[in-house]
Amino acid sequence: MTTQSPDVLSTDELIVTRADGVAWLRLNRPKALNALSPSLMTALTDAALALDADPDVRVMVLIGSERAFAAGADIKEMAEASPVDMLTRDTIALWDRLRRVRKPLLAAVSGFCLGGGCELAMACDLLVAADNAVFGQPEINLGVIPGAGGTQRLTRAVGKALAMDMILTGRQISAQEALAHGLVSRVWPLEVFEEEVGEMARAIAAKAPMALRMATESVDKAFETSLAEGLDAERQRFYGLFATEDQKEGMKAFVEKRPARFIGR
Numbered sequence: 686m687t688t689q690s691p692d693v694l695s696t697d698e699l700i701v702t703r704a705d706g707v708a709w710l711r712l713n714r715p716k717a718l719n720a721l722s723p724s725l726m727t728a729l730t731d732a733a734l735a736l737d738a739d740p741d742v743r744v745m746v747l748i749g750s751e752r753a754f755a756a757g758a759d760i761k762e763m764a765e766a767s768p769v770d771m772l773t774r775d776t777i778a779l780w781d782r783l784r785r786v787r788k789p790l791l792a793a794v795s796g797f798c799l800g801g802g803c804e805l806a807m808a809c810d811l812l813v814a815a816d817n818a819v820f821g822q823p824e825i826n827l828g829v830i831p832g833a834g835g836t837q838r839l840t841r842a843v844g845k846a847l848a849m850d851m852i853l854t855g856r857q858i859s860a861q862e863a864l865a866h867g868l869v870s871r872v873w874p875l876e877v878f879e880e881e882v883g884e885m886a887r888a889i890a891a892k893a894p895m896a897l898r899m900a901t902e903s904v905d906k907a908f909e910t911s912l913a914e915g916l917d918a919e920r921q922r923f924y925g926l927f928a929t930e931d932q933k934e935g936m937k938a939f940v941e942k943r944p945a946r947f948i949g950r
Contacts, residue, residue, distance in 0.1 A: 694732040698725040701732050706743040706890035707883070708736045711750075718756035719749045721801045726779040737786045740949060743890040743897070744789045746882060747809060751875060754794040754818070755802025760827065780833040783808050787898050789889055793882045794818045795875060799857070804831060807838040807868075810901050813885065814860040814869045815878040821857035841908055842868045893931035894949040899923075 689702035689709075700711040710732055712719040719725075729747075736742045749755055758776075766774075783790070783805075792806035795815035803820050806812050822835045830836060831852065840848040843866040850856055860872045873881040889897065899922040906915040926932050930950045938945035 694735055696724075696728040698722070699728040699732060701736075703736075703742065705887050706741065707886040708739075708742045708745045710736075710745060710747050712748070712755055715750055715752075718753035718797055719802065720760075721755050721758050721805065722762065723774070723776050723779070726776065730779050730782045733783060733786050733790065737788050742788065743892075743894055743949075744791060744886050745786070746791045746793050746886050747805070748793040748879070748882070749796065749802075751795050751815075751817070753796040753802070754792070754798040755805055756797040757800030757802055757823075758833075777833045780804060780808050787901075788894070789897055789901055791882070791886055791889070793878070794820075794860075794869070795878055799823055800831070800835075801833055804833040804835045804838065807842060808834060812869045813871045813873070813882060814863060815875040816860050816872055817875050818860040818863070818869075818872075819857050820860075820863050820868060821855065822852050823855040823857070825853060826855045839868075842866075891947070893926075893929070893935060893945075893947040895929050895931060896926055896935075899926055 689704050692701035692703060692708075694701040698712070698714050700713050702709045702711075710729060712725065712729070714720060714722070714725060733745060736745055789811065790809040792809035792812045793814075794806055794812065795818055797819055798806055799819070799821045800823060803822055822831045822839060824831050824835070831839070836848070836852060839851065847858075847866055851858065858866075858868075860869065863869045864872045871881075871885070903915070903919045903922055906918045910918065931945075931947045934947060935945045
């Protein structure tokens with residue numbers, strides 16, 4: 686990936702760069718293995734929502750360091766909290782806020798992806814990994830359970846048996862095991878990981894923006910509704926895309942045997 690200058694949306698804990706229709710959001714708390722403090726999660730969701738409104742951005746990549754995507758929530762900030770403290774802070778709402786992003790959001794995981802970090806990755810639309818990635822929900826070791834979607838999204842991704850195993854024992858799984866069970870879609874060697882992620886993100890960014898949005902919404906419906914309701918939602922989005930200029934361009938380009946030039950309308 687070509688190095689870019691930090692974006693105006695960057696903070697001390699989050700580095701934002703943009704190139705070729707792709708926005709990169711890099712978690713930057715190396716000493717804490719990118720533990721997800723409230724300030725980092727606030728910066729992340731603020732930046733993601735701002736980029737979602739930018740027509741020059743077509744896809745976002747959420748990434749950490751080689752050593753850690755995110756090793757969990759910031760336990761020091763929660764250790765002495767009461768139920769009222771947790772309810773008042775409601776930091777977990779920041780994970781929900783990230784789901785308001787309509788453009789494709791890709792989680793690129795290398796190193797540790799544990800607890801809240803795993804929940805953050807699973808809140809994204811697409812999850813890919815380097816071969817050194819390790820996934821887990823170890824909250825049981827702290828006397829609690831996953832609270833930002835872990836019991837729900839992990840179960841939907843890998844099934845009840847493996848989810849129960851990971852959540853009840855705190856067991857961590859490798860990138861290859863995550864791939865085998867459907868938690869991630871692709872695994873690359875660490876030495877070429879960012880280059881491959883960049884190619885994948887640019888390939889997505891080249892597609893019609895409205896079609897990308899409709900596609901992600903339709904796939905999500907498969908987990909949130911009945912089959913009949915999901916099929917109806919899919920059909921409505923399919924027909925609706927015939928009102929876009931990009932549909933006309935895409936089909937005309939196919940007939941003319943040339944690359945399509947999508948404009949986002």
